[in-house]
Amino acid sequence: MVIPFRYRFALTSLLVGALALAIFLLFPRLRHADRYRGDFAAIDCPVPPGTERDAFLREVQYLGGLPDRLPLLDADASTRLAEAFGRHPWVERVERVEIRSASEVVVRLDFRVPKLLVLPFNRVVDRHGVLLPTNAPTDGLPVFTALDAPPPSEAGKPWGDAAIEAAARR
DSSP states (O other), rough: OOOOOHHHHHHHEEEEHHHHHHHHHHHHHHHHSSSGGEGGGGGBBOOOOTOOOHHHHHHHHHHHOOOOOEETTTTTHHHHHHHHHTTTTTTTEEEEEEETTEEEEEEEEOOOOOOOEEEETTTEHHHHHHHHTTTTTTOOOEEEEOOOOOOOOOOBOOOOOHHHHHHHHH
């Protein structure tokens, strides 16, 4: 028995439509299923100098307001991770975020590099004059004395003093 083309086309269209409807109805459930969530602590990423991996990831998670288990099927999961890592004061640039599977998330980062030690505050800035965390290494850095310009209130912010920022650029 030969089925006319118009009936085959209608049947195929009906099957494709049913499949699309099933995916549309099931995707929200799948997106939040535990097997499609990844552990934040399992993210593969480099860490800044003098920092423990677990501590760095906890800080990024806190700064980004992210949960312990990430819904990796969310359309904005990569963007949310990039923004969270980008908020950390050691991170100069997020190169890329790759979600390969629920058990494999890879983040590539460029870190700020200590460039100048500012006295009497004993704080370090990078080449842009951005204040680094207090655990930044100071060994072998050039020293700049700034008596009138206290550091910003938090790491990751520019110092805000033109002389410090110019010295850091040298």
